[in-house]
Amino acid sequence: MINITTSNNKGTYKSPNIFGYYGNYGGAYIPEMLHRNVEELRNKYLQIMYEESFQKEFQYLLHDYAGRPTPLFFAERLSKQFSSTIYLKREDLNHTGAHKINNAIGQVLLAIRLGKKRIIAETGAGQHGVATATVCALKGLECIVYMGEVDMERQQPNVARMQMLGATVVPATSGSKTLKDATNEAIRDWINNPTDTHYVIGSVVGPHPYPDMVARFQSVISEEIRKQLLEKTGNELPNNVVACVGGGSNAAGAFYNFLDDLSVQLYAVEAAGCGINSGMSAATTQLGKPGVLHGSKSLVMQTADGQIVEPHSISAGLDYPGIGPLHAHLYESGRAKFLSATDEEALEAAFNLTKLEGIIPALESAHALSALKQMNLKPNNVTIVCLSGRGDKDLAAYMKAMQHSSS
Ligand SMILES: *Cc1c(COP(=O)(O)O)cnc(C)c1O
Numbered sequence: 001m002i003n004i005t006t007s008n009n010k011g012t013y014k015s016p017n018i019f020g021y022y023g024n025y026g027g028a029y030i031p032e033m034l035h036r037n038v039e040e041l042r043n044k045y046l047q048i049m050y051e052e053s054f055q056k057e058f059q060y061l062l063h064d065y066a067g068r069p070t071p072l073f074f075a076e077r078l079s080k081q082f083s084s085t086i087y088l089k090r091e092d093l094n095h096t097g098a099h100k101i102n103n104a105i106g107q108v109l110l111a112i113r114l115g116k117k118r119i120i121a122e123t124g125a126g127q128h129g130v131a132t133a134t135v136c137a138l139k140g141l142e143c144i145v146y147m148g149e150v151d152m153e154r155q156q157p158n159v160a161r162m163q164m165l166g167a168t169v170v171p172a173t174s175g176s177k178t179l180k181d182a183t184n185e186a187i188r189d190w191i192n193n194p195t196d197t198h199y200v201i202g203s204v205v206g207p208h209p210y211p212d213m214v215a216r217f218q219s220v221i222s223e224e225i226r227k228q229l230l231e232k233t234g235n236e237l238p239n240n241v242v243a244c245v246g247g248g249s250n251a252a253g254a255f256y257n258f259l260d261d262l263s264v265q266l267y268a269v270e271a272a273g274c275g276i277n278s279g280m281s282a283a284t285t286q287l288g289k290p291g292v293l294h295g296s297k298s299l300v301m302q303t304a305d306g307q308i309v310e311p312h313s314i315s316a317g318l319d320y321p322g323i324g325p326l327h328a329h330l331y332e333s334g335r336a337k338f339l340s341a342t343d344e345e346a347l348e349a350a351f352n353l354t355k356l357e358g359i360i361p362a363l364e365s366a367h368a369l370s371a372l373k374q375m376n377l378k379p380n381n382v383t384i385v386c387l388s389g390r391g392d393k394d395l396a397a398y399m400k401a402m403q404h405s406s407s
Pocket residue numbers: 097098099100127128202203204244245246247248249250251317318362364365388389390
């Protein structure tokens with residue numbers, strides 16, 4: 001499991017090069033004033049992450065606090081529907097309802113070992129903010145979460161959760177008052193507090209070493225899948241692994257330990273929103289071009305003169321105008337296939353899973369489920385779907401869809 005060889009030139013799928021590049025994507029495009037913070041992290045993260053005492057505490061919290069290992073569930077009725085074999089990796093059963101807690105635990109433990117007393121984060125839908133505030137409460141650390149004013153209005157239950165957990169939620173009031181403005185505020189905070197503060201980024205995005213660090217914290221997902229599949233089928237390699245991609249952290253975690261097994265087909269599913277060419281989409285590989293967003297070079301949805309295009313998805317977690325650099329590389333190299341699902345298709349897949357298996361998925365995860373019908377599954381195929389989160393948070397959208405279909 002321990003792989004700290006990052007000194008290769010081009011980087012591999014599992015390890016970017018020393019500058020943080022996966023192929024043509026990655027790096028650290030940051031203001032001069034952030035160099036010290038990011039350098040400190042880059043110099044220390046691998047050493048700290050793979051220390052025995054760190055791993056011991058990390059594994060303990062994943063097990064006793066987050067509830068890992070999450071089950072690998074044979075979805076029998078869903079399998080019948082597709083005349084194939086489908087397993088669900090139940091990240092929805094984690095504490096706080098999604099995979100984000102894996103990374104939040106990892107980064108907060110790392111921050112403590114770096115001697116940091118103050119944790120900052122940015123959040124769009126609030127899910128990453130809740131996961132971070134949760135682990136800060138557990139560890140008694142100060143937590144400040146930046147959130148766009150518009151997002152705070154849209155996601156009031158998550159704002160309340162963070163406040164109940166003891167975090168200070170600071171509204172970002174500039175620009176469109178959404179995620180990118182919250183990110184700017186968090187960066188400004190980090191520049192002003194360079195010694196005592198760690199910035200917890202919630203996906204495989206941001207300047208190097210964040211994408212690599214977050215992918216490694218999330219890689220527990222595929223580590224478990226291999227063991228569980230071996231136990232259930234006698235073979236640790238599935239034919240297909242499918243995951244939704246916002247920034248790409250649950251997909252990176254679900255893919256990580258299969259990246260070098262070329263017989264395993266990887267499917268990343270983006271949010272097409274109202275349709276790829278509707279002007280209301282978040283399908284970055286289809287609509288994006290190389291550019292710099294939030295500190296790394298990747299594929300970015302932008303206008304001809306480089307202005308970020310506002311994305312749209314029914315699921316707040318996929319409503320992001322970029323993808324992590326690993327995914328840009330997986331796309332460009334062809335190692336993963338990129339599919340997309342519209343808002344409507346995701347809703348349909350969510351209702352389908354709920355009726356067949358008694359599991360209400362997060363709208364994000366429903367995008368991954370929706371891609372099954374595009375995959376031409378064979379009877380002898382084994383497919384893993386990463387069920388990144390549970391659907392409680394999406395009940396309002398589901399209620400609206402039910403009213404629609406009954407009227
Ligand atoms: C945040 C979130 C996502 C999207 O983030 P990734 O980094 O792409 O995984 C997907 N599913 C759920 C349930 C989420 O909360």
